[in-house]
Amino acid sequence: MENVGALALLLAFCISLYAIVASVAGRLGNKPFLTLSGERAVLAVWLLISTAAGILIYSLMTGDMRMAYVASHTNRAMPKFYKFAAWWGGQEGSLLFWSWILSTYGAVVVLTGRGKHRMLMPWVVAILSSVQIFFLTLNAFVVSPFQVLALDRVVTSVPDGMGLNPLLQYWAMVIHPPMLYLGYVGFAVPFAFAMASLISKAPGDSWIHTTRRWTIVTWLFQGTGIMLGSAWAYHVLGWGGYWMWDPVENASLLPWLAATAFLHSVMMQEKKGMMKVWNMVLIAATFFLCIYGTFLTRSGIISSVHAFAESPIGKYFVGFLAIGIAATVWLILDRLDYLKSEAELESVVSRESSFLFNNLILLASCFAVLWGTMFPVLSEKFSTEKISLDAVWFNRLMVPIGLFLLFLTGVGPLFAWRRTSMESLRKNFQWPGIGMLVVVAALYAGGMRYPYSIISLGLCFFVLATIFMEFFRGSRAINEKTNVGLIPAMIELTHRNTRRYGGYLVHMGMVLMFIGWSGHPFNQTAIGEVNKGDTMRVGSYLLKVADLTQGETSDYQWDTAILEVSKNGKSLGILEPTRRFYKIAQQGTAEVALRTRLNEDLYINYAARVGDKATLQAYVFPLVTWIWVGVVVLIGGTFVCLVPSKVARSYPRTEVVGIAKTNAPVKV
Amino acid sequence: MLRLKFSFLFLILSATIWAQSEAQIESDEVKRVGTHINCQCGACTENVNCMMSAGQCHFCKPARTQIFKMQREGMSDAQIVQAFIAEYGEKIFRHDPNSYFWVVPYISLGVGAIAILLILRRVRGHHPPLKPAVAGGPPVDDDPTLARYRDAIEKDTAKLD
Numbered sequence: 001m002e003n004v005g006a007l008a009l010l011l012a013f014c015i016s017l018y019a020i021v022a023s024v025a026g027r028l029g030n031k032p033f034l035t036l037s038g039e040r041a042v043l044a045v046w047l048l049i050s051t052a053a054g055i056l057i058y059s060l061m062t063g064d065m066r067m068a069y070v071a072s073h074t075n076r077a078m079p080k081f082y083k084f085a086a087w088w089g090g091q092e093g094s095l096l097f098w099s100w101i102l103s104t105y106g107a108v109v110v111l112t113g114r115g116k117h118r119m120l121m122p123w124v125v126a127i128l129s130s131v132q133i134f135f136l137t138l139n140a141f142v143v144s145p146f147q148v149l150a151l152d153r154v155v156t157s158v159p160d161g162m163g164l165n166p167l168l169q170y171w172a173m174v175i176h177p178p179m180l181y182l183g184y185v186g187f188a189v190p191f192a193f194a195m196a197s198l199i200s201k202a203p204g205d206s207w208i209h210t211t212r213r214w215t216i217v218t219w220l221f222q223g224t225g226i227m228l229g230s231a232w233a234y235h236v237l238g239w240g241g242y243w244m245w246d247p248v249e250n251a252s253l254l255p256w257l258a259a260t261a262f263l264h265s266v267m268m269q270e271k272k273g274m275m276k277v278w279n280m281v282l283i284a285a286t287f288f289l290c291i292y293g294t295f296l297t298r299s300g301i302i303s304s305v306h307a308f309a310e311s312p313i314g315k316y317f318v319g320f321l322a323i324g325i326a327a328t329v330w331l332i333l334d335r336l337d338y339l340k341s342e343a344e345l346e347s348v349v350s351r352e353s354s355f356l357f358n359n360l361i362l363l364a365s366c367f368a369v370l371w372g373t374m375f376p377v378l379s380e381k382f383s384t385e386k387i388s389l390d391a392v393w394f395n396r397l398m399v400p401i402g403l404f405l406l407f408l409t410g411v412g413p414l415f416a417w418r419r420t421s422m423e424s425l426r427k428n429f430q431w432p433g434i435g436m437l438v439v440v441a442a443l444y445a446g447g448m449r450y451p452y453s454i455i456s457l458g459l460c461f462f463v464l465a466t467i468f469m470e471f472f473r474g475s476r477a478i479n480e481k482t483n484v485g486l487i488p489a490m491i492e493l494t495h496r497n498t499r500r501y502g503g504y505l506v507h508m509g510m511v512l513m514f515i516g517w518s519g520h521p522f523n524q525t526a527i528g529e530v531n532k533g534d535t536m537r538v539g540s541y542l543l544k545v546a547d548l549t550q551g552e553t554s555d556y557q558w559d560t561a562i563l564e565v566s567k568n569g570k571s572l573g574i575l576e577p578t579r580r581f582y583k584i585a586q587q588g589t590a591e592v593a594l595r596t597r598l599n600e601d602l603y604i605n606y607a608a609r610v611g612d613k614a615t616l617q618a619y620v621f622p623l624v625t626w627i628w629v630g631v632v633v634l635i636g637g638t639f640v641c642l643v644p645s646k647v648a649r650s651y652p653r654t655e656v657v658g659i660a661k662t663n664a665p666v667k668v
Numbered sequence: 669m670l671r672l673k674f675s676f677l678f679l680i681l682s683a684t685i686w687a688q689s690e691a692q693i694e695s696d697e698v699k700r701v702g703t704h705i706n707c708q709c710g711a712c713t714e715n716v717n718c719m720m721s722a723g724q725c726h727f728c729k730p731a732r733t734q735i736f737k738m739q740r741e742g743m744s745d746a747q748i749v750q751a752f753i754a755e756y757g758e759k760i761f762r763h764d765p766n767s768y769f770w771v772v773p774y775i776s777l778g779v780g781a782i783a784i785l786l787i788l789r790r791v792r793g794h795h796p797p798l799k800p801a802v803a804g805g806p807p808v809d810d811d812p813t814l815a816r817y818r819d820a821i822e823k824d825t826a827k828l829d
Contacts, residue, residue, distance in 0.1 A: 360780040368773035388762035390703040
């Protein structure tokens with residue numbers, strides 16, 4: 001059966017090549033049957049890669065231990081759930097997963113775009129198929145998931161496999177990689193439309209309108225994937241970290257930051273016809289950062305708990321990136337005449353200039369993360385000095401930039417397009433500004449002495465106040481007009497302009513996450529060896545070791561500490577941190593015990609046991625729950641953005657005399 | 669020096685015993701020290717940032733437990749790092765990043781800010797005449813009834829202050 005899978009990948013490779021040739025020849029030769037044939041080739045590629053993926057999944061689920069991939073990433077005792085997740089648990093399988101998602105996206109683009117975008121679609125198909133060919137090259141010729149175990153050229157099998165890394169056997173880790181991949185791969189679609197628009201010299205912003213929802217959904221997948229990884233780290237690694245600026249974490253953040261900049265600056269193009277070149281650059285940067293992130297994770301040039309083992313695929317990625325970036329740069333430079341701005345900035349204090357600063361900060365964050373990630377590599381290359389670069393250094397670099405971004409989050413949306421009057425500034429910012437100063441003074445008077453936390457919480461208040469004022473003013477107007485309650489009026493207001501008010505909700509989610517991050521300097525830690533019956537203290541909590549129990553399943557041995565928790569003399573119940581030792585992988589994992597509240601989390605890791613003595617690591621993490629609340633609000637806000645507005649709007653371009661008419665002639 | 673070596677040997681032995689109990693010691697404090705120590709497992713020679721703080725190999729995991737134990741003995745970060753250097757030589761030490769780590773991102777930020785300020789400076793005192801393409805300013809509603817409704821709300825909103 002593995003031969004069928006390998007054959008399906010080879011066929012998919014050949015048909016992808018055909019899709020490119022047919023689409024390009026059909027478009028250039030004006031032969032619709034060829035372009036249609038190219039689109040159908042995309043569907044055929046999806047069918048073939050699905051067949052290959054189906055065979056791999058079947059082999060994983062049935063435990064076909066003849067196959068090297070199955071033997072390396074599953075064992076017979078693993079639950080079915082994790083056997084399925086082993087599809088993306090290793091290098092070969094996850095690259096096939098990449099290919100499968102890309103082919104699925106390609107099929108969706110072809111099916112939903114039928115009859116539309118006749119000028120763009122052949123180029124879109126050609127570009128998506130080019131990316132597909134790159135990944136199919138890896139799947140079919142470099143790191144095939146269908147290799148079998150052999151001894152003296154005779155196919156053999158092992159009695160049982162190695163199993164999936166126990167650290168990855170956690171629900172969030174099952175969803176986290178697919179979410180990230182859906183994000184990574186999804187940016188190929190707006191990139192393909194953007195490049196198709198350039199190649200075909202298509203006028204206007206049709207590529208942006210076509211891919212707006214696609215970009216938002218992809219951005220959502222990427223963001224959700226990142227935060228699921230964060231949740232996994234917090235709950236599984238046993239020390240309560242949720243972001244360590246690990247190279248692989250950074251690799252996922254880079255395209256997300258670039259895409260966030262794109263989602264903002266694209267509004268300038270939609271509403272004002274400005275920043276056309278910049279938007280092309282941003283979407284291309286987003287896509288290539290996705291490929292770069294995949295390269296970082298898989299090439300082995302940097303070390304990470306998340307990275308795959310070293311493999312020979314790095315040079316293929318470098319080649320693909322070099323060719324892709326060179327072609328994109330040439331294309332953008334060649335089409336500069338078609339990307340001229342239709343308007344000019346009219347005022348320093350305007351929504352437009354706030355978008356410029358927003359883009360600057362987001363891109364600066366992106367560059368700083370990229371710089372920090374590659375710094376040890378560059379440093380060793382040029383000075384031979386090994387560099388230690390951990391979260392502390394990244395935080396010092398990134399926190400000031402993040403705070404400025406938070407400030408812009410509050411200020412930017414309240415500036416008017418074109419010009420903002422002083423009266424408007426006073427109206428919008430007076431009370432939030434005063435409130436922010438009061439909060440900062442109150443925090444300082446209350447004994448808080450961490451400047452970044454004070455500034456962050458003050459800014460959080462400021463941004464939340466501006467958002468609430470926006471909702472309140474609009475909904476009160478509806479309330480007075482229609483006599484409905486404030487809440488229904490607020491829903492009505494949001495429904496009228498989902499993009500604007502959904503955007504505010506997304507900002508609110510970010511603010512809540514900043515509140516969570518602001519609590520970090522106040523973390524409390526206690527590590528102790530505690531005898532059964534004895535107690536230890538962390539913060540205001542008292543932990544009494546009531547019992548130590550142990551047992552085993554077919555997959556692992558477990559140890560549980562039963563702890564009676566109390567706070568200020570009041571019993572809070574029992575917590576049961578557990579540690580597991582997986583027999584086949586010979587690896588231990590922590591199943592931490594967590595008491596979650598909005599003000600703080602009590603987090604306990606059962607680190608070790610010697611006789612009747614337990615080693616406990618106990619932490620109090622203030623405000624951390626707000627991070628997860630913020631994620632939920634951010635996801636909700638993004639969904640609101642995707643709902644069509646009740647009031648259909650079109651935005652007339654404010655044309656600056658003498659500018660719009662200088663646009664290059666349109667050739668189709 | 670000899671005393672330091674003996675105490676280090678003692679710590680290694682006790683750490684080995686500790687490691688056999690499969691402790692899962694992962695904390696900010698341990699990682700803080702671990703970032704200054706290079707992995708010595710030999711399997712990640714191609715890897716330029718294989719720090720002991722993150723590695724999952726046969727060197728890193730016991731070494732983290734060892735650091736944890738040393739911290740419990742009251743040793744400072746510098747003493748722990750010195751103990752590792754005494755055992756493995758200077759090659760094990762990882763330096764803090766130099767000033768380029770700071771300077772380059774902030775210079776790029778500054779260059780970007782200057783570029784924006786130059787663009788904005790051009791704007792000051794230069795307000796080209798505006799010619800609305802369809803209608804000026806606010807968005808246009810496709811439905812005239814809804815447009816009237818929206819206008820009424822905007823008038824009400826303007827009176828709020």
